[in-house]
Amino acid sequence: MTPYLQVENLTKSFGDLVLFNGISFGIAEGQRIGLIAKNGSGKTTLLNILAGKEGYDEGKITFRRDLRVGYLEQSPKYPEELTVLEACFYHGNSTVELIKEYERCMETPGNPGMDELLVRMEHEKAWDYERRAKRILSQLKIRDFSQKIGHLSGGQLKRVALANILITEPDLLILDEPTNHLDLDMTEWLEEYLNRGSLSLLMVTHDRYFLDRVCSEIIEIDNRQLYSYKGNYSYYLEKRQERIEATNAEIARANNLYRTELEWMRRMPQARGHKARYREEAFYELEKVAKQRTYDANVKLDVKASYIGSKIFESDHLCKHFGDLKILDDFSYIFARYEKMGIVGNNGTGKSTFIKILMGLEKPDSGTLDIGETVRFGYYSQEGLQFNEQMKVIDVITDIAEVIELGNGKRLTASQFLQHFLFTPETQHSYVYKLSGGERRRLYLCTVLMRNPNFLVLDEPTNDLDIVTLQVLEEYLQNFKGCVIVVSHDRYFMDKVVDHLLVFKGQGDIRDFPGNYSDYRDWKLAKAEHEKEAAKPKEEKTQRVRLNDKRRMTFKERKEFEQLEKEIAALEEEKKQIEEALCSGTLSVDELTEKSKRLPLLNDELDEKTMRWLELSEIEG
Structure with missing residues (x-):
């Protein structure tokens, strides 16, 4: 496997608080790694360090040359005045920078370096960038591309940021809590998306089904050290318990020996020979092990709730x-x-x-x-x-x-x-x-x-x-x-x-x-399968008159696609104007009634045209 990233002896602290000390790990092509740790152990800090957004005390981080990395932050931020689509061009990823370079070249007399730029545009699929952005935004249920970032909810903003990362099709994805604020349908869609292809992944998430189905390796930061498990979340749980039991047994043995050695330390005179000094040094090493905290997985918190009657x-x-x-x-x-x-x-x-x-x-x-x-x-x-x-x-x-x-x-x-x-x-x-x-x-x-x-x-x-x-x-x-x-x-x-x-x-x-x-x-899956079976004869009839292989749009479909983009933009503008008018408080009763009736019809028309736009965009997607 081609190595993508190597982290060696990385240490990070904030004042007296040491988050991790001398940790090492690597990510290779096709590896999907989940990162687990208690809150406050430095998960987000580690991801920020890898993304170059934060410094570190000691160690070495090496990326493969020309590696394309996409980083989804836990709380993404964009200027509030940007539109949804503009936000997809805001962060300077390599494709966006290439598009800007191409535009500058077009504006320069003589277009110097145009031949090389055209080759790079083709290689990076930059011509399709906006269409890919709209397609992924639509799949994430963001369909108003002209909506301002400042008007989005936390969940919508997270989906825009996720689309921003996925559009560029990076070699390595670094995701910090990607399922936060996503509903169940979106989480399952993302699960399927990440399981396609052979992309590499480093991810922090609390969603254990997501972790189990997407990641094939777990790394854990515990007590400032890093532990690696070559399996999914279910495998990790089993092996972590074995590690905890082994650690507890080692601490128990160390405590027994520590008591004996402590007596010896108290009895021995200050003037000690070479062997005694060696034993004294070993005592301090033993003390470190004995004073480690043990893991108690059997503690139960059986709180007695206050009395509750039969009527709730x-x-x-x-x-x-x-x-x-x-x-x-x-x-x-x-x-x-x-x-x-x-x-x-x-x-x-x-x-x-x-x-x-x-x-x-x-x-x-x-x-x-x-x-x-x-x-x-x-x-x-x-x-x-x-x-x-x-x-x-x-x-x-x-x-x-x-x-x-x-x-x-x-x-x-x-x-x-x-x-x-x-x-x-x-x-x-x-x-x-x-x-x-x-x-x-x-x-x-x-x-x-x-x-x-x-x-x-x-x-x-x-x-x-x-x-x-x-x-x-x-x-x-x-x-x-x-x-x-x-x-x-x-x-x-x-x-x-x-x-x-x-x-x-x-x-x-x-x-x-x-x-x-x-x-x-x-x-739900069984019901969907049953409905699919019930509709099968009709489906087969439709499939006979359609090509199963990938194809390009016909001239007529291309014209329809271009027309749909204009119509969707016009409908979105009309919707925006109606919503602003409804919130203005200046409408008469008749105008209020008329616009209230128009809005659901407008939404239906917008959904219908967007779905058709998506169907056509998939033909060459």
């Missing part, structure tokens, strides 16, 4: 609309005691709005919601992450409670509770402003759980949490003696935690599915 909540004929968008349409449901419900659906179908109505943060348009008197909510939201930066981590928790009850007279102190959620005593006495993004999410989770609720409502709890924390949270929820509602795109997490699903299909269509996410996915 009852929703009766709830309706909620935002203009033409239906969120709830005559929705009725009686929630049962100790129920653990998962909520899934594409972005924009109303999952978070439903949660906010349940929590009393949004009012329904009609219908009633009756919540039991004994219900004590614990709400983890995307917007709730707010701390006093100058507080110590332990003080954030003790301000809520000094202890948490486990039942049977047992209790945990705030410090012990934090330790269970992977905050070391050193970190507990550090300041909030020193925490990484993932550590802040973990601390926020602790503030929710420390209040000892009996009904947990978790809106995207898995975003930015590391896999080790997710395992702790899964175990906590499995043992939780109360009710749970989870909104999440993390399929593995949902499978471990929930009993059934509410599936938000859009426009107020909500289905109750009796099973976990994998059960639902299998059912």
